[in-house]
Amino acid sequence: MHLIKVPCSSANIGPGFDVIGLALSMYLELRVSVDETSPADASNNPLNCTVTYTGVGAEDIDLNPANNLLTRTALYVLRCHNQRAFPPQTHVHIHNPIPLGRGLGSSGAAVVAGVLLGNVVGKLNLSQPRLLDFCLMVERHPDNVAAALYGGFVGTYLNELDPDDMARKEVPLSEVLPQPAGGVDTGLTPPIPPENIGHYRRFDWAKEIKALAIIPDFEVSTAKAREVLPKSYTRQDMIFNLQRLALLTTVLSDSPPNPDLIYSAMQDKIHQPYRKTLIPALPAILSSMSPTSHKGLLGICLSGAGPTILALATENFDAIAGVIVQHFKDEGITCEWKVLEPAEDGATIREVPGDVPGYRTSLKTV
Numbered sequence: 001m002h003l004i005k006v007p008c009s010s011a012n013i014g015p016g017f018d019v020i021g022l023a024l025s026m027y028l029e030l031r032v033s034v035d036e037t038s039p040a041d042a043s044n045n046p047l048n049c050t051v052t053y054t055g056v057g058a059e060d061i062d063l064n065p066a067n068n069l070l071t072r073t074a075l076y077v078l079r080c081h082n083q084r085a086f087p088p089q090t091h092v093h094i095h096n097p098i099p100l101g102r103g104l105g106s107s108g109a110a111v112v113a114g115v116l117l118g119n120v121v122g123k124l125n126l127s128q129p130r131l132l133d134f135c136l137m138v139e140r141h142p143d144n145v146a147a148a149l150y151g152g153f154v155g156t157y158l159n160e161l162d163p164d165d166m167a168r169k170e171v172p173l174s175e176v177l178p179q180p181a182g183g184v185d186t187g188l189t190p191p192i193p194p195e196n197i198g199h200y201r202r203f204d205w206a207k208e209i210k211a212l213a214i215i216p217d218f219e220v221s222t223a224k225a226r227e228v229l230p231k232s233y234t235r236q237d238m239i240f241n242l243q244r245l246a247l248l249t250t251v252l253s254d255s256p257p258n259p260d261l262i263y264s265a266m267q268d269k270i271h272q273p274y275r276k277t278l279i280p281a282l283p284a285i286l287s288s289m290s291p292t293s294h295k296g297l298l299g300i301c302l303s304g305a306g307p308t309i310l311a312l313a314t315e316n317f318d319a320i321a322g323v324i325v326q327h328f329k330d331e332g333i334t335c336e337w338k339v340l341e342p343a344e345d346g347a348t349i350r351e352v353p354g355d356v357p358g359y360r361t362s363l364k365t366v
């Protein structure tokens, strides 16, 4: 059996909208087994795949492999390599502790896991850059998927592709991940990703800095949080963010950390001000908390598209989290909070002994 582990991630870290990602120590886990000695059951299970799920969102996540984001992504990878379905008797058990729609990269982790799943069951042996190409065909901003795939604190960029490749990359998601009714295969080949869609660069991270995630009890879909953003920005606001982003990539590696520099480097004018309409307590939190007012705090921002708040800190986690939790409480919103660390390894895959939990037969290792 294969065990695939993919970390959650916090994108943007203030000014690095669609650029910066930080992989964090909360992991989506997949246990995958294949029994190619058993016959395929084409009438009941045309995609040859059974999905089980535990963890966050167990009541809501669609376990039909034709609809589930993770298995659809794997199927996309397989179909680009002329494999129309999973190998016979594939079973995938998903264990997901990452809150959904909270700005902690649950969809990015699911997409990375799906690409790794397609790669392993299809025995495709794709390179790391090619895995990233497949991820970027599904989740089109690179910050979460690059952090989840490669690990650590990363900066990402997309290449300027030639017009044909650009057109392939921009086909609607419904064509990349067609949703066949009842799993019936349309026989169409999906768009093959262009080569080298995106790249990443890893930055150092000071060992003293922990990431405090304060997770409100409501969802904001990333798609919705992108719709509230303007189509263009003033030169002044772009320069404001670029100046801070240039600082951010190095000040978070300084040991000991410099709180005032980090606080300044995490200011943003291109996404957070527009997202406050979706996250009631955001303006009060950002305007009232700083290293001067709260010992141990280094900087504070919206995690990804929100609503989670990410506070970088060296100590005093309970007190800092308590203040943020109270701001949400004042708006009638409850929260949970966690202290996380950078997930340096990114996504990993290894063979482990045993059966997929709850599966009915004994399965051989792939």
Ligand SMILES: Nc1ncnc2c1ncn2[C@@H]1O[C@H](COP(=O)(O)OP(=O)(O)O)[C@@H](O)[C@H]1O
Residues within 6 Å of the ligand: 028, 061, 068, 069, 070, 094, 096, 099, 100, 101, 102, 103, 104, 105, 106, 107, 108, 110, 220, 221, 222, 223, 304, 305
């Ligand atoms: N493990 C998973 N399996 C299947 N679908 C998932 C999984 N994780 C996330 N998703 C899908 O991604 C959606 C959340 O994505 P998104 O709005 O981008 O928020 P975020 O990535 O910030 O959590 C979920 O509602 C669900 O549809």
Ligand SMILES: N[C@@H](CCOP(=O)(O)O)C(=O)O
Residues within 6 Å of the ligand: 009, 010, 011, 012, 017, 018, 019, 102, 103, 104, 105, 106, 107, 108, 141, 143, 144, 222, 225, 226, 271, 303, 304, 305, 306
């Ligand atoms: N750069 C993206 C990041 C979205 O992250 P998520 O964790 O909320 O999916 C954005 O800010 O829209």
